[in-house]
Amino acid sequence: MFSRSYRAAITLPPLIWVSVFLLLPYVLMFCYSFWTVSSSQQILHTWTFANYSELVTRQVYWQTLLRSMWIAARVMIFSLLLGYPLAYFLSFHAGRKKDLYYQLVIIPLWVSYLVRAYAWKTILGTDGVLNTLLQYVHLTQHPLDFLLYSPLAVVLTLTHIYTPFTFLPIYAALEHIPRNLVEASHDLGASPTQTFWRVIFPLSIPGVIAGGTFAFVLSLGDFLAPLLLGGPSGIMISNIVVSLFGAAYNWPLGAAISLCMLGLVTALLFLSERLEKKWSFS
Amino acid sequence: MELLVRNDFSGARGSRWLLAHCLAVFAFLYLPIAVLIIYSFNGAGVGGFPPRDFTLKWYRILIDDAAIWESVGNSLLVAFAAMVIALAFGIPAALALDRAQFPGKALFRRLVLLPLILPGIITGLSLLMLFNAAQWKLSLLTIMLGHGTALISVATTEVFAGLQKLDRAQEEASLDLGATYWQTFWRITIPNLKLPIIGAALLIFTLSMDEIAVSFFLIGRDNTLPLEIWGRLRRGITPEINAISTIIFVFSLVTIVAWYRLRMRREGSVDVGAELIESTTKP
Numbered sequence: 298m299f300s301r302s303y304r305a306a307i308t309l310p311p312l313i314w315v316s317v318f319l320l321l322p323y324v325l326m327f328c329y330s331f332w333t334v335s336s337s338q339q340i341l342h343t344w345t346f347a348n349y350s351e352l353v354t355r356q357v358y359w360q361t362l363l364r365s366m367w368i369a370a371r372v373m374i375f376s377l378l379l380g381y382p383l384a385y386f387l388s389f390h391a392g393r394k395k396d397l398y399y400q401l402v403i404i405p406l407w408v409s410y411l412v413r414a415y416a417w418k419t420i421l422g423t424d425g426v427l428n429t430l431l432q433y434v435h436l437t438q439h440p441l442d443f444l445l446y447s448p449l450a451v452v453l454t455l456t457h458i459y460t461p462f463t464f465l466p467i468y469a470a471l472e473h474i475p476r477n478l479v480e481a482s483h484d485l486g487a488s489p490t491q492t493f494w495r496v497i498f499p500l501s502i503p504g505v506i507a508g509g510t511f512a513f514v515l516s517l518g519d520f521l522a523p524l525l526l527g528g529p530s531g532i533m534i535s536n537i538v539v540s541l542f543g544a545a546y547n548w549p550l551g552a553a554i555s556l557c558m559l560g561l562v563t564a565l566l567f568l569s570e571r572l573e574k575k576w577s578f579s
Numbered sequence: 580m581e582l583l584v585r586n587d588f589s590g591a592r593g594s595r596w597l598l599a600h601c602l603a604v605f606a607f608l609y610l611p612i613a614v615l616i617i618y619s620f621n622g623a624g625v626g627g628f629p630p631r632d633f634t635l636k637w638y639r640i641l642i643d644d645a646a647i648w649e650s651v652g653n654s655l656l657v658a659f660a661a662m663v664i665a666l667a668f669g670i671p672a673a674l675a676l677d678r679a680q681f682p683g684k685a686l687f688r689r690l691v692l693l694p695l696i697l698p699g700i701i702t703g704l705s706l707l708m709l710f711n712a713a714q715w716k717l718s719l720l721t722i723m724l725g726h727g728t729a730l731i732s733v734a735t736t737e738v739f740a741g742l743q744k745l746d747r748a749q750e751e752a753s754l755d756l757g758a759t760y761w762q763t764f765w766r767i768t769i770p771n772l773k774l775p776i777i778g779a780a781l782l783i784f785t786l787s788m789d790e791i792a793v794s795f796f797l798i799g800r801d802n803t804l805p806l807e808i809w810g811r812l813r814r815g816i817t818p819e820i821n822a823i824s825t826i827i828f829v830f831s832l833v834t835i836v837a838w839y840r841l842r843m844r845r846e847g848s849v850d851v852g853a854e855l856i857e858s859t860t861k862p
Contacts, residue, residue, distance in 0.1 A: 303760045304679040311672035311731070312687060318728040319690050322705030329708060379604045386601045390594065400839070405608045407831045408615070409789045411805050412824040415812055416611035419618065419625045426614055433629065457607065489593070511696070518698020521791065525812065535700045542704060542796070552708070555701055562697060 323559070329552035338546055348553035358537065358554065365533040368448055368455070369517040373463075375456040376512040377505060380463035384504075385497075388471035389479075399468070402461050410458060414522050417454045421445040421526070446528025454526055455516040462515070463508035470504025471497070503573040510569040514562050534558065612828070619821035637818040647823060650807035657723050657794075657803055658787040664727025665783050666776065669734020674768075676735070677742045692736070694729035699792025702729050707796045718799035725797045726787045733786065734779045741775030774842065781838055785831060 331344045352358045387398050405413070420426045421444040428440040444450060474497060482492040520535035527533070534554065541551030618625050622632025641647060672691055676684070694702045706725050707717075715721060749771065753763040769776070791805040798806055808820055 299678055300760065304675070304681075306760075307671040307674040308679045308681055311668045311675060311691070312681075314668045314728070315672075315687065315690055315731070318706065318709070318724065319693070322709040325708040325712060326701075326705045379607070382597055382600045383604050386597050390597065401605060402608070404832070404835075405612060407785065407835060408612055408828050409805060409808075409824060411789075411791055411808055411812075412615065412820070413611050415808075415816070415820065416615045418812075419816060420611065420614055426618075457611065460604070460608065514696060515698060518700050518792075520700055521795075521809075535698065538700060538704070539795075542707070548708070551704070555704055558698070559701055562701075566696065 326552050326556055326559075329549050330556045332549045334547050334549055340548065348550045351550065352553060352557065358534075361532060361537055362534045362554075362557070364448070365517055365535070368452055368531075368533060369513045371452045372455040372459060372516040373509045373513040375452070376460045376463035377467075377509055379456070379460045380508060381467055381501075381505065384464050384468040384471055385501075388468060388474075389497075402464055406461050411521065413458060414454050414525050417450065417457065418445065418526055421450055421453075445526060446531065448527065448531045450526040450528075451519075451522050451531045451533070454522050455512075455519060458522075459512040459516060462511045466507035466511070467501060467504040470501045470507075474500045499576070502576040506569050506572050506576070510565060514565060517562070518558060615821050616825050616828070619818055619825045621818060625816050625818050625821065637822040641819050641822045641826075644819065646802075647804070647807060647819075650802045650804045653719055653801050654788050654804040657719055657726060658784045660723035661726035661730055661787040662780050662783045664723065665730040665734045666780060668727075669731040669779065670738050670772075670776065672731060672735045673738035673742060676739055692732050695732040695736075699729075699790070700796075703793040703796035706793070710797070716799060717797055719801050719803075721797040721799065722794050722803065725793045726790055729790075729793055730783045730786060733783050734776075737775045737779035737782070738772055741772045745771055778838070778842070781834065785834075788827075 329340075330348055331346070333341045333343065333345055333347055335341050383402065387395055387402075391398050418425070422428070423440045423442055423445070425445070427444065428437075431437045432440070478496055478500075479492060482496045483489075487495065517533075518535050520533060520539050523531045523533045523536055527536075535558075538551045538554050538558075541547045541554070617630050619637055620633050620635070621630040622634040622636065623630075672687075675681070676688055681687075703725065706721070706728070710717060710721050745768075750763055750767050753767045754760070758766070789805060790803075791809060794803050794806055795809075802810065804823075808823070811817065811820060
């Protein structure tokens with residue numbers, strides 16, 4: 298029913314914009330990753346694998362990448378452990394208050410990411426709320442200084458930030474489960490625990506995969522929480538990239554690391570898409 | 580049915596554990612926000628238990644702080660421009676995905692949605708390289724382009740979800756009765772998509788106001804609010820930040836409640852953003 302010119306009018310502008318401002322920058326990043334920097338800090342447009350071989354040979358890069366993945370994995374696990382029961386409760390037990398609780402989960406998302414990370418800093422610091430509280434009730438004599446500036450503080454903060462993101466797809470998956478399946482399981486004599494593990498949980502797996510991917514991918518690339526709360530032991534891969542694009546001035550190497558991250562993320566998205574398809578029942 | 584399921588669990592020990600778990604999660608989610616608000620009134624500054632000396636001092640300092648308000652103005656400007664860009668290209672993109680066939684459509688769709696799930700640093704850096712290659716000076720304009728481009732994804736997903744529910748017979752009737760495509764677009768298609776478009780606009784505005792990872796790399800001389808806050812955090816913490824955050828929180832809460840009211844009246848359901856989550860994770 299739509300004419301050719303109509304289709305061209307809706308297709309071409311976004312296609313051109315996206316090519317210039319999304320596709321072209323990725324291509325540029327790809328090119329940069331094969332270039333190098335001269336000693337006088339000029340970008341040399343000669344094609345070489347030097348950056349990639351440096352990534353593999355220099356320990357600090359892949360070790361930081363592994364640490365970032367470990368931090369992201371913990372964030373993913375904790376967000377799932379916090380988010381899944383919450384979603385389950387809302388979907389199956391909240392009754393009429395469902396919408397209200399749902400809003401309550403979403404509202405923290407409207408507080409700036411940066412501000413929430415900063416709030417955790419004021420809670421965990423040496424003179425922070427938690428330490429002074431512990432001393433106030435005489436649980437400790439001296440402030441606990443391991444709370445802030447550690448990978449743990451980063452994990453805690455990122456878990457706080459990504460739990461609602463993990464919750465959303467799980468909740469959506471649970472809401473899509475036909476209630477008569479649960480009823481049937483009950484009628485056929487399954488206990489609530491059996492019903493949960495044999496009917497509800499398997500059907501919610503696509504949501505779990507989606508939520509877990511969100512938490513993992515987004516925390517993997519984070520560089521602000523580690524800068525604010527991580528200390529030297531909480532440095533993540535993106536922090537290295539930031540310094541390569543700033544003071545260290547080695548854009549090509551930074552581009553190579555970014556591209557590895559991009560590759561890793563796309564691979565994960567592809568994998569989680571495959572897994573979701575495999576587990577979806579329709 | 581709901582009753583039946585609830586009866587299974589109510590009184591059971593499992594359900595009490597579940598409730599306790601949920602209360603704990605809510606406490607975890609709201610603790611930093613509560614701390615933030617309480618300590619914005621704390622005379623003794625940030626941290627320190629118990630809070631003491633109720634004061635409005637930090638709000639007074641904030642009101643006189645020209646740099647903060649300038650950055651708020653910049654952020655509003657950027658958010659507005661990002662909204663215009665994202666809608667101007669996101670709405671046609673959604674229409675194209677819905678009703679046009681062209682080579683590379685699958686790639687196009689993935690590309691548009693990518694910034695939503697990609698860590699902001701990659702979007703920011705790749706655009707920095709583009710602006711550097713084009714020798715554009717970094718300024719608020721480059722941030723607007725960055726936010727606008729990244730947030731096309733939001734406009735596209737929200738409008739695309741709206742299009743799925745749209746009854747195409749109305750557009751067909753309009754065309755049959757002799758209206759041009761242009762007239763049909765403005766008189767039938769757009770009015771029918773009013774709610775998803777307003778929803779997308781609000782989301783884009785809020786996300787842009789809070790965005791920091793992309794702005795971090797594209798900033799020129801003028802700061803946006805998150806970058807101004809970031810600069811101050813690096814120098815040390817001040818309750819002024821609690822005060823501005825509290826004000827923004829209250830402001831966005833009021834906006835959101837107003838929006839939900841509107842949407843509830845129209846559709847009887849509140850799921851703004853739900854399409855977003857679903858479409859990014861289930862391409």
